[in-house]
Amino acid sequence: SFGCTNFDLPNLRVDEDIRRNDGNPATLKYASSAAHVSGKNFTSSESMTWLTEHFRTSLALIKPEMDQLFLNGVNRVYYHGTPYTPKEAAWPGWLFYASILVNPNNTIFRDMPALNDYIARVQSFMQSGKPDNELLLYLPIYDIWQNYRKSNYLTFVIHSMADKLPQFDGLVLELREAGYDMDYISDKQLSETKFADGLLQTPGAEYKAIMVPHCQVMPPATLQHLLRLARQGAHVMFLGSLPQEVPGLHKAAERRDQLRQLWQETGLKTDVHSQQSVSYGQGTLTLAPDLTQLMKTSGIEPEEMKSVQGLDYIRRRCEDGYVYFVAMQHNRSVDDWVPLAKPASSVMFFDPLSGKKAPAPMSRNEENQNLVYLQIKPGQSLIIRTFDQGNLSGDTYPVFEPGNVSYGCRKEQRNQEALPLSGNWTFEFSEGQPHIPGQFKMKGQPRPWTELQVEGADAYAGTGVYKLEFKLPKVQADDWLLDFGFLAETARIRINGKDAGLVWSVPYEIRLGDYLLPGKKNSIEIAVTNLPANRIADYDRRGIKWRIFKDINIVSVFYKPITFDVWPVLPSGLTQAPRLIPLIHIK
Structure with a gap:
């Protein structure tokens, strides 16, 4: 993955001046398709490159990007990156020019094991069994070679695949939206594909049908093999039009005639305005202008x-x-x-x-x-x-529905969906820099520690601990949900002196009914860890020399020189009172 995807997820903080992710789902599937079709067990990814500017990457921002990789067939991720830095090196240590950088000098390293555990659990499933995408989608590489004019040297780089074949890219996303999944197949891979036991069989997977999308150019040998598969019983689908041109100049006229003769043998009309379907040997050839109608003939059930x-x-x-x-x-x-x-x-x-x-x-x-x-x-x-x-x-x-709770005499405090944890909060800085001693009172509700009128609070990078004692009303509840709304950035929770869990991804919530005492006084401690962005911005404002490297020495996501003194202070900690929501178990 390269850059940041604009996920529309509530309470997920995404910077405006970011590099958009070049690895959209259609692009990511080039690698996983090759692995699936050829029978490779793993599809690996250099992951989280330039997700954000340096020092601004949260665990919450990483998770949906990881999910997108998994959803598109990547099942083994490698982080970018974990640069070596000696212990004696002054903060922020030795750094690589490109983000993201995760090592013990980065505050998010404290809670990184939770992300690693999550990835390990998903990968344990995604590395088992075999792919089950059911549709093969012919990759019209010759159309790219014929029409792409931005460079004479064509590479499969993540940054520009959508530009090289935009119609194909759009088709993949349309198929996915309709509930289908697919693997791409090349001409060479297609030549190694067989039909047996009612399925198209490649060295790595089995498929119910193959689709040739809108394309103009196809080698006669490729069409010959498609027709051979159809004669054996395969269902071969053509979307929009039939390719009429051959690649290259060597004996072009002869090969063009050969392609034309093959089409004539099929009985399909090349100028399509309505759906055609013909029997061909033991199989079927279908040509249609409409994707929805074409997929209805595929025998594939959408999800x-x-x-x-x-x-x-x-x-x-x-x-x-x-x-x-x-x-x-x-x-x-x-x-x-x-x-x-x-x-x-x-x-x-x-x-x-x-x-x-x-x-x-x-x-x-x-x-x-x-x-x-x-x-x-x-x-x-x-x-x-x-x-x-x-x-x-x-x-x-368990399946839950929200209950209601009354926590006072006023009308707005009766029969509410949630109990706001308001009261006499206390706060203290814990593990981080700069060192700030003392305990701070926050009456009514907690607020970001960056709002405290104390020297260093707006530059602090590390963990701060919020504490509150409260009485939990005795109401009907099979469980309780602690909802933070927005969180900056991760929170370790202790209830009545016991570890109750870690919140690090959206939605920022956790069930913790097992730890609460209904009708009694309870205590809660929330240890919030922020990003190192405020500290590095303070370094640049004070002119502290930390760029000591021999490469291009830290650049922006757009590979331009950058300093961080202009960054506004990022709110850190709790931004409002968390809420406790009673949950009723639906049997």
């Missing part, structure tokens, strides 16, 4: 979790079922029964954020499809593991 609910997904086939990784990467929530395109006897949910698992709530619709009940908020993700046979024991994955 409604994407086409209806808006959930992004990737699916893999295991010996005894399927595994889905799903994530909500848009400002949209799901709280509904969701059909699965694949049959299942039982289903297990795994939460990769917490590591918790439980059998999924299941039902069936009128079409006898399996339904699972999903509650997913913007930014959240889930592993869905289906099993072909047998049933699972144990309590099902």
Whole structure:
């Protein structure tokens, strides 16, 4: 990945002057398609390059970018980067010119294990089984070579693939929005593809159909092999038009005639205004101007979790079922029964954020499809593991609805959806620099420590601890949700002296009913860690020399010289009172 994706996720802080991510889903699939088709077990990615300017990358910003990699077939990530720096080197240590940089000198390193655990859990599923994308999409490379004029030297670099084949790029995204997933296939890979047992078989995966998208140029040998597969029983689909031109100049007229003769043998009309479908040997050739109608002939069942609910997904086939990784990467929530395109006897949910698992709530619709009940908020993700046979024991994955709570005599304090944790908060700086002693009172509600009128507060990088004692009303609640709204940036929570968890990704919330004492006094400690941006900006404002490197010596995301003295202070800590929301378990 390279740059930052503009995810529309509530409370996710994204800088305006960022480099937009060149690795959109259509581009990311070049690598994973090659691995899937050829039978490679791993698709690796140099990840998080230039996600933000230096010193401004949060764990919350990393997670949806990681999810996007997983959703598009990457199943082994490498960070960019972790530069070596000697312990005795003064802060910020030895740095590489490009972000992001994560080592013990970066404040986010404190809570990095939570991100690593999350990645490890997802990868453990995404590295199992085999890909299950079902549609092969022919990559019209000869159209790029024929039409791309910006350079005589064509490379598959992440920065410009969408420019080289924009129509193909748009088609991939349209297919994904409709609930389908696919792998790209080249002419050479296609020549090695066989048809057996009702499926197109490559060295690494099996597919139900192949589509040739809008393209002008195709070698006769490629068309010959497509027709050979159709004669054996394959379904070959053509979208929009049939390629009429051949690549290169050597015997061009002869090869053009050969291509024309092959088309004549099929019985398909080259000027298409309506859908055509012809039997060809034991298979079928279909030509259509409309993608929706063409895909209805493919025999591939789309996943409604994407086409209806808006959930992004990737699916893999295991010996005894399927595994889905799903994530909500848009400002949209799901709280509904969701059909699965694949049959299942039982289903297990795994939460990769917490590591918790439980059998999924299941039902069936009128079409006898399996339904699972999903509650997913913007930014959240889930592993869905289906099993072909047998049933699972144990309590099902919990489904909640919000309750209500009264915490005072005034009208606005009765029958409310949440209890705001207002009161006499205290705050103290903990692990970080510069050293700031003392305890600070925050009456009413907590506020960012950058607003404290104390020297160094607006330059502090590290952890600060907020504390509060409060009485929890005794109300009907099967659990309690602690909701921060916005958070700058991560929070370790202790309830009544016990570790209750870490919040580091959107939505900034955590269930902690097991730690609370209803009807009694409770204590909460929230250790918030911020970014090092304010400290490095202070260094530049005070003229401290820290750029000591022999390369281009720290540049911006646009590879321009940069200083950080002009950065405004980033709010750090809690920006408002967290809320406790009672949850009622729906049986």
